[in-house]
Amino acid sequence: MTPWSEGRVRVLGIAIVGVALAAVPASAHDGAFDAATGYRISGYRGVVPGPPPGVARIDAKGVAALVDRGGALLIDVVPAEGGVRDAATGTWRLARPAVSIPGAAWFPEAGRGVPDPAIARWFAGGVATLHRAHPRRAIVVFCLADCWMSWNAALRLSRAGYPRVLWFGEGADGWRDIGRTLVPVTPWSSKSKARS
Numbered sequence: 001m002t003p004w005s006e007g008r009v010r011v012l013g014i015a016i017v018g019v020a021l022a023a024v025p026a027s028a029h030d031g032a033f034d035a036a037t038g039y040r041i042s043g044y045r046g047v048v049p050g051p052p053p054g055v056a057r058i059d060a061k062g063v064a065a066l067v068d069r070g071g072a073l074l075i076d077v078v079p080a081e082g083g084v085r086d087a088a089t090g091t092w093r094l095a096r097p098a099v100s101i102p103g104a105a106w107f108p109e110a111g112r113g114v115p116d117p118a119i120a121r122w123f124a125g126g127v128a129t130l131h132r133a134h135p136r137r138a139i140v141v142f143c144l145a146d147c148w149m150s151w152n153a154a155l156r157l158s159r160a161g162y163p164r165v166l167w168f169g170e171g172a173d174g175w176r177d178i179g180r181t182l183v184p185v186t187p188w189s190s191k192s193k194a195r196s
Helices: 003-022 026-030 058-067 117-133 148-159 171-177
Strands: 072-076 098-100 138-142 166-167 184-185
Touching: 058 072, 058 138, 058 166, 058 171, 072 117, 117 148, 138 148, 138 171, 148 166
Parallel strands: 072 138, 138 166
Antiparallel strands: 098 184
């Protein structure tokens, strides 16, 4: 190899490394993501540049169209700020009322990068129950705008093998922005009224 071609290879190698690093969110380098799982583990409120790997993004009008024709299984992962879940009973004590998209199943705290194991089991079991009841519906995962919890939850469901997981990045805020109403919601339980 000549000195000239060695220089080109070196420059090309540096360029490839630079492009590869540019594809990784800057926050991945500062500890915001778990290196082993890829889930966001801190700074959950912030701009989310795109859907998780392997998950398609859907906008508010797309969600509304799915809901209007009965084709969506809505999964809300907005955290219960100030809320506490009783580990023994699974019952939530909420600090304030919450609202969501009509028909959504609310799983607060399930979008954390490393959820409490009891919440992770509750989320996995709840989504499995809802999916068994409506296996043809797309699973639409949301939170609020600029919330990484829905990104984590959508990735988690995709990795669990659900075939039609969609990430609604604008979440409840986007739903309200297109003139749709939000309704009171309580955390999902196996005793929750069946959602149609």
